[in-house]
Amino acid sequence: MATLFILTVDMMTGGDGPVAFLYGGVILLLGPLGRRFTVAVGIALAALACTAFCGGHIAVHDLHNSEAALFAVTLLVIGTATLLSIWNQTWRTTLAELARTLELSHDTVIINDQKDLILYWNDGAEILYGWSRQEAVGRSCQELLRTEFPEAEVWRALELRGQWSGDIVRTRRDGNRLILATRWVLRRDVDGRQVGVIESSADLTEQRRADLLIKASEQRYREIFDSAGFAIWESDWTEAIRISCLSRPTEINLRDWLAGNPEIVNAVLASATICNANEAAAILWGAASREALVGLNWNCLFMDCAIEPLARMITALDEGATRVECEVQARALDDRVLDLVLRISVSSADAPWSNLLIMAADVTERNDARRRAEHAHAERAHEARVSMLGQLASSIAHEVNQPLTAIINYGKSAKRFLDRPEPDLRELDVCLEKILSNSTRASDVVARVRGLARKTSPETTPLNLVELIDETIGLIQREAQSHSVTIVRPRSSSIPTIFGDRVQIQQVLINLIMNSIQAMAGTTARSRELRIDMRATAPKFVEVSITDCGGGFPAEREGRIFEPFFSTKAEGMGLGLPICRSIVESHGGSIQARNNSLNGSVVTFTLPCSNQPHSAAAVATIS
The missing domain is CATH 3.30.450.20 (PAS domain)
Known part of the structure; x- marks a missing residue:
């Protein structure tokens, strides 16, 4: 309606009056409706101005220079008003976006006037401090938040540089204290006078608490x-x-x-x-x-x-x-x-x-003590072997005497064959072979006895357990016969090779077999039979069981038989079984003893047959 009125008046005045300048006002009034709309309005008004000008000056000879200049100024006003309206819209949009950004910021943004009264309070401030915008605006920021800060330093920095950054302490609505990293900027008017402060703050409370925890x-x-x-x-x-x-x-x-x-x-x-x-x-x-x-x-x-x-x-x-x-x-x-x-x-x-x-x-002292304990254990094991050899003296003597007697007899026979007018060389050769074989047999017996008696460091090697048990039975056979004990060893097949110290494993076998023989000394109601069984067990172990038909272990003492210095025999020292246990366990095996379900006892031990040999150095278990 206003535009139509301006157009009518403009045409009545011939398009050369000041009314045409009102077109600029129309553009500025319609500017908030949008940039494209403003451009369209500017073009339309320019067209209307041209229509009004042309309508008032149909004849070319009526056109004066002043009127043309005035028309040009009118178009300039319309164009200028259009550009100013567009620029104004751009700034309004930018300011609106900035205001929206302030609202969306997690940091607090507060604007104060010269008297410290709050003029602006964003959403971040509402969330952090607990007061709504309606409650905060118009109140003193210092009184509301009880801010603790170096006041003299802050105002001096604002005067000199126009800004200050640092840490401040404030109190929330619920009474909790907050540590904030803040930045204050001084506000000035067009004349340079101070009109307030804009501040932006970030909550450092949890970070400082975490820093303190890390420092602690x-x-x-x-x-x-x-x-x-x-x-x-x-x-x-x-x-x-x-x-x-x-x-x-x-x-x-x-x-x-x-x-x-x-x-x-x-x-x-x-x-x-x-x-x-x-x-x-x-x-x-x-x-x-x-x-x-x-x-x-x-x-x-x-x-x-x-x-x-x-x-x-x-x-x-x-x-x-x-x-x-x-x-x-x-x-x-x-x-x-x-x-x-x-x-x-x-x-x-x-x-x-x-x-x-x-x-x-x-662990130097611990290792030294372990080495001393192992040495002491080896000494005790050696003493036990020597003592055991004393008990086997008659068996050893018998084992040695047999080949010696055979050597003497074959030597006499050879002498008789030589004394004949025509010596029988074939028979003589047989006698010499027998002498040599019995000499080897006697030498082997002596070597086995010396092996048990000498002091040597433990040496882990692959062992054929079947051969070792047969050899041990040969040493003890005479002792078993003197006690009327029959040793039964069923033939075992597929027994893997074990790893261990030959002397120590044989000591375990002799000790356990001798214990079983002695345990059957008082048995008269049944035959005295000692059974040695072997079998491979999973995973990668060989189990040896020695079963006798003696009196067994006393029921009340069955759990103590491996304790040092505990013995069921009146003349026993109680070291044999503990030494056996320490030897077996040092090889990575285990040993158990129990009473047989019928009569007598069963002692079972296991030894590993893996490809990784265990150390044969026994860890002392006897104090």
């Missing part, structure tokens, strides 16, 4: 690290892992490659340095102080025999293990030889291998 955790770790009663040190293996990775051919397994190249292990250890250590580590390594250990490499601390277990440790870490244990031998800075159990842990928070935590337990 680090402090506890440091206190534990420093005050631990065992050696702990931190080591940087970054260069070490680089060497191991770059030097290894890609087609070769790391474990096999390190095993065949100990110089690479030495290079890896030489590049692994100690970064930190506690006092216990300094004492362990014989250093003047913990600082003296910093910078030392592993290669100067560990002996050559530690290369293999350390290579296994490197392989395990390379395969992704986060904790590895190994026992190694090391040399302290004061030349003491140390047996150490190392526990290596990889920190997941740092770069790979950049911070390895090593805990070391000194």
